[in-house]
Amino acid sequence: MAVTTKTEERESKLIPWTGRLADVPWWALIILLLGALIVYFFLISPTYQDALLFLRAGVRLTIGVSLISFFLALILGLVLGLGRVSNNVVFYTISSVYVEVVRGIPILVLLIYFAYVVTPLALQFLNWLGTTMSGSLAIGPLVGLADRLADLSIQDVEMTVRAIVGLAFAYAAFEAEVFRAGIQSIQRGQMEAARSLGMGYFQGMRYIILPQAIRRVLPPLGNDFIAMLKDSSLISVLAVRELTHLGKLNRARTFRTFETWNTVAFLYLVLTLSLSVFVKLIERRMAYEE
């Protein structure tokens, strides 16, 4: 090993300067340069500063919505992923139908569907449940609950909540497949060893398979989180005041199309790039030699 390293070092001095130029990470330099340019514009231009101030709340909401939705998508996705590898026919079928259906519908359509179709239907059901309960079997503390359910109206469910739930349900299908792939990538012998020691299927999953599978799927999960942050711009059609929606409002308010969308795009980039650095850090912390 030491010998080859020495040769390589010696050779590297012989590589012409054009060759060495090719090794410079130009992409990072260009991004940095563009970033510096935009920051410079922000500093000198009142228009940009005004846009930035106006969009600030949108950034906060975008981050909040993405975090909560992705957390929910992870939990639901894990359950569905376990269903996809389950020997239980019912569990497997429900999970598979969910994944195939939800994956096949555009996220924008899913969001609209959840907000304007599923939510009213769910509310009608809750109203019906409340009325039935107060009519017949409401006892003690259940009376309050029944009346509450009966009185719920569609205005009580904020658009932000509907958007979060919609995003979570949409992405759960993708995360389910990520978890399924991760679980199936673990050699069969691992579960056999766990079972041979007297662990049950779920113990084997929890203590042996999932800890390995989750480490393995961290990169795709990180990718999906970044993708979801970008897709959260779609909830602007539900008039949730996240970054893209505030961008539209800012343009309408100032008529500064160019500056507004420059700023919006820049803010998304800052979010996604810092996220990808963060994901890399987590991956490195969780990594272990196999």
Place this chain on the structure above:
Amino acid sequence: MKSSIVEPLPTDDDIIVIEHVYKSFGQVEAVIDANLTVKRGEVCFIFGPSGGGKSTLLRCINHLEKPDSGIIIVDGIPVSDAKTNIDLVRAEVGMVFQLFNLFPHLTALGNITIAQEKVRKRSKEEAERIARELLERVGMPEKADVYPDQLSGGQKQRVAMARALAMNPKIMLFDEPTSALDPEMIKEVLDVMLDLAKEGMTMVVVSHEMGFARAAADRMVFLEEGRIIEEATTEELFASPKEERTQIFLSHIL
């Protein structure tokens, strides 16, 4: 089951009873009408050509493979009975695999403690004390905090044995424990197995290590094309194998 009337009923001494077990994978018949009993404290050595169904038969004992038909009784419990909680049986039957199957996300110590804590419900301290004793016994106390990928093949297999032994099993199953090892590491694994045999552990060993069989086995079983061809005491089988196919096989490998 008319033959079981003729055969003597299993006594308390028979810790493993296998009766008329069949197992096929699609068109391939891996085990055909296997009958075998293993007594408490006995070392039973199963050998034969590759693909002959040795591993499948072994894996039927702790139900990693589900037999198509037949009866398997382990320590008085019928394992193929749907009402049997197979996890309870498996906790009493340790298994050592050809490819070790250590848990790569846990240290050597963690590999040995996890099932003690989650299955035997021992405290962390007790599990670790037992794990360290066992690592001492397999001759690698200094490797407690090392992850499997930093261990040699022989060390991995010794940790795997300690992992199985930590459950205080009544029976140990060995599925070609030295087949994946470099020659210089085979001895360190066989030495631990020899010690175990001397201590009176009931062992069922699938292997090609005839030296181990000669030194430790009480009984030998020759399996070919899914059938038990011959079953005899170790002395008998080495001195005068009855079946021609056993003789041919032995002449090839000895």
